[in-house]
Amino acid sequence: CLRNDTRLFREEGVSNYTIMLLQEDTKLLLLGAREALFALDLEDISKKQASQEYDCKNKGKDLSECKNYIKILHKTEDNRMYVCGTNAFDPECDYMTGEDGKGKCPFDPYQRHASIMVDDNLYSATSMNFLGSELVLMRSSPPIRTEIKTSWLNEPNFISLAQLPKSDWGDDDKVYLFFSETAVEYDCYKKPVVVSRVARVCKGDTGGRRTLQRKWTSFLKARLECPVLGSQLPNIIQNTYRWCDPQKHWSDCLFYAIFTPQSDTSDLSAVCAYSVFDINRVFAEGQFKTLVPVETSFIWVAYSGEVPDPRPGSCQTRSLDLPDQTLHFIRDRPLMEDIIQPIGEKPLLERRGAAFTCIVVHQVEAADGQKFHVMFIGTEDGTLLKAVNYVGEMFIIEQIQLFQSPEAIKVLRFSDVTGQLYAGSDYGVVQVPLATCGRSLSCLDCILARDPYCGWDATVFGQEIPTVAGTRMLGVWFMPGGSVKLACPSSSNLATTKWEVNGRLVASSPRHEILQDELLILNVSDSDAGRYRCLSMERSKGDQYTATVAEYQLSLKGEPRLPQAQRNGSSTVGLQVVIGLLVVSLVALLAWNFYNGHLPLPWNCNKKQSGKSYESNGQEDPGPL
Numbered sequence: 001c002l003r004n005d006t007r008l009f010r011e012e013g014v015s016n017y018t019i020m021l022l023q024e025d026t027k028l029l030l031l032g033a034r035e036a037l038f039a040l041d042l043e044d045i046s047k048k049q050a051s052q053e054y055d056c057k058n059k060g061k062d063l064s065e066c067k068n069y070i071k072i073l074h075k076t077e078d079n080r081m082y083v084c085g086t087n088a089f090d091p092e093c094d095y096m097t098g099e100d101g102k103g104k105c106p107f108d109p110y111q112r113h114a115s116i117m118v119d120d121n122l123y124s125a126t127s128m129n130f131l132g133s134e135l136v137l138m139r140s141s142p143p144i145r146t147e148i149k150t151s152w153l154n155e156p157n158f159i160s161l162a163q164l165p166k167s168d169w170g171d172d173d174k175v176y177l178f179f180s181e182t183a184v185e186y187d188c189y190k191k192p193v194v195v196s197r198v199a200r201v202c203k204g205d206t207g208g209r210r211t212l213q214r215k216w217t218s219f220l221k222a223r224l225e226c227p228v229l230g231s232q233l234p235n236i237i238q239n240t241y242r243w244c245d246p247q248k249h250w251s252d253c254l255f256y257a258i259f260t261p262q263s264d265t266s267d268l269s270a271v272c273a274y275s276v277f278d279i280n281r282v283f284a285e286g287q288f289k290t291l292v293p294v295e296t297s298f299i300w301v302a303y304s305g306e307v308p309d310p311r312p313g314s315c316q317t318r319s320l321d322l323p324d325q326t327l328h329f330i331r332d333r334p335l336m337e338d339i340i341q342p343i344g345e346k347p348l349l350e351r352r353g354a355a356f357t358c359i360v361v362h363q364v365e366a367a368d369g370q371k372f373h374v375m376f377i378g379t380e381d382g383t384l385l386k387a388v389n390y391v392g393e394m395f396i397i398e399q400i401q402l403f404q405s406p407e408a409i410k411v412l413r414f415s416d417v418t419g420q421l422y423a424g425s426d427y428g429v430v431q432v433p434l435a436t437c438g439r440s441l442s443c444l445d446c447i448l449a450r451d452p453y454c455g456w457d458a459t460v461f462g463q464e465i466p467t468v469a470g471t472r473m474l475g476v477w478f479m480p481g482g483s484v485k486l487a488c489p490s491s492s493n494l495a496t497t498k499w500e501v502n503g504r505l506v507a508s509s510p511r512h513e514i515l516q517d518e519l520l521i522l523n524v525s526d527s528d529a530g531r532y533r534c535l536s537m538e539r540s541k542g543d544q545y546t547a548t549v550a551e552y553q554l555s556l557k558g559e560p561r562l563p564q565a566q567r568n569g570s571s572t573v574g575l576q577v578v579i580g581l582l583v584v585s586l587v588a589l590l591a592w593n594f595y596n597g598h599l600p601l602p603w604n605c606n607k608k609q610s611g612k613s614y615e616s617n618g619q620e621d622p623g624p625l
């Protein structure tokens with residue numbers, strides 16, 4: 001079911017909500033669907049501000065095909081909208097004026113494509129013709145595109161186009177294309193092998209003078225590897241997210257990318273991250289591949305001859321002035337020998353099940369300055385996963401079903417301004433907050449689930465990131481012969497828990513039951529008094545990582561007690577619960593007051609401790625321990 005802090009937008013009779021543009025200055029979410037464009041309130045997408053129909057204009061063809069899927073949505077620098085639709089296999093673009101869309105917008109709504117607006121100039125990766133056979137990376141003006149050659153692009157599936165932030169220092173004058181294609185270099189396999197690639201072109205490229213006229217003279221590509229253990233065939237890139245730290249140089253930017261298996265026998269999706277620095281190093285210094293004849297055929301091998309000067313793809317010389325030698329070289333050898341490896345040479349996250357479809361990454365900074373990258377990943381079945389890196393390892397800390405029925409998430413965006421995520425599918429669009437602390441989870445659960453947004457939300461008290469879960473000790477008084485329940489609430493399914501008393505491990509025994517989230521001590525006696533700690537342990541890179549979750553001081557008390565609580569008690573349970581809750585509230589309130597002035601609390605989610613955090617059968621008094 002839908003959580004109640006989500007918002008849904010869908011319009012009767014409209015489907016395929018697969019393109020989004022955030023307009024944070026005007027607080028709008030522009031949403032492209034089939035035959036319609038909507039402007040929604042960014043704060044609450046269930047509020048429609050405006051809409052425009054984009055009927056199929058070309059009704060001459062087969063009527064059933066006459067659908068106009070909005071595929072491209074960009075804003076120009078003078079705040080005009082640039083929209084392209086498939087328009088019944090006759091793509092059309094519109095500045096709200098009307099323009100031929102061939103080579104910009106796909107003909108076929110099912111064909112993958114990519115586009116980006118760079119200095120009011122549209123870069124697009126799509127097909128140029130109706131059949132979808134001429135696939136190109138093009139720029140609209142001055143017009144320029146890739147050669148139609150299998151060594152340049154071989155049955156590509158375009159994923160995304162990206163540029164890096166403008167910078168005063170450094171030469172960021174390039175546009176990056178992520179895609180997958182049938183590898184020309186692995187001819188030895190019986191079946192064609194698909195590989196993932198990143199290609200790069202120079203923004204200033206206008207084509208060569210005689211060779212490569214109106215073709216990119218800077219187009220280079222390299223293989224991207226996301227090595228998943230045990231998979232034979234390369235994994236295929238499906239979506240990317242560019243992440244840049246505004247305080248750092250653009251070469252420190254990262255590309256997060258989602259990969260899924262090439263063969264149906266695996267259902268392991270992965271996320272790999274690449275640094276722009278590593279990508280550019282391969283293009284700037286790496287070896288090229290070249291085609292050499294072997295017996296009756298040709299194979300691609302590392303090129304060991306001299307590389308012409310200026311080096312192909314370096315963007316330093318005006319493309320019209322490039323010597324023929326450089327142009328011939330790049331025309332025949334756009335592929336690098338070196339493979340781009342992900343950071344850490346392995347995926348950040350791997351997971352079986354519904355395939356990953358899209359990703360956005362958000363950085364959270366804790367009060368101590370520690371920064372966390374939180375990945376939000378959409379899946380084929382409509383689940384949104386939230387994953388965080390702790391001590392070098394990724395954990396999925398939350399999983400939300402966004403749509404009522406399993407429905408692929410096709411587009412995912414987030415807004416810094418609203419702190420909300422927006423996810424689109426064929427069926428509709430859903431808006432969810434990045435942070436759910438204090439909403440779906442209790443404060444403590446949230447800490448235990450290691451959600452850095454908990455620390456993010458805390459402002460009043462000292463802030464602590466949950467890598468070291470803070471605790472405060474509670475006093476528990478017991479009567480001999482009774483039973484005591486000590487809670488160790490953990491909504492984190494990442495951890496295993498153990499109990500210590502006075503520093504010694506508590507072992508399971510007939511009197512000590514260690515349950516999922518509590519310790520039950522039956523028939524308590526003097527010897528049970530002491531300091532109890534519940535520790536949560538997680539494995540990380542082979543090391544055990546431990547945090548204290550709860551601490552109790554168990555002391556003997558010689559006063560009359562309330563009726564004994566039984567774990568599976570019957571008639572008195574209701575009363576006990578009421579009394580228990582009253583007592584617990586009192587304890588929490590007093591403990592709060594007491595510690596407030598003396599100890600900084602590790603979290604603050606404006607939520608009272610719930611009754612489950614502490615419960616025992618005896619009269620309970622808080623107090624200095």
Ligand SMILES: *[C@@H]1O[C@H](CO)[C@@H](O)[C@H](O)[C@H]1NC(C)=O
Binds near residue numbers: 004005
């Ligand atoms: C969500 O649930 C909370 C309590 O569970 C309630 O106070 C709030 O009004 C609900 N919000 C909506 C939009 O239904």
Ligand SMILES: *[C@@H]1O[C@H](CO)[C@@H](O)[C@H](O)[C@H]1NC(C)=O
Binds near residue numbers: 015016069109110426
């Ligand atoms: C559009 O949505 C419908 C379901 O409403 C789906 O069957 C169809 O495949 C979608 N079309 C595209 C191009 O994704």
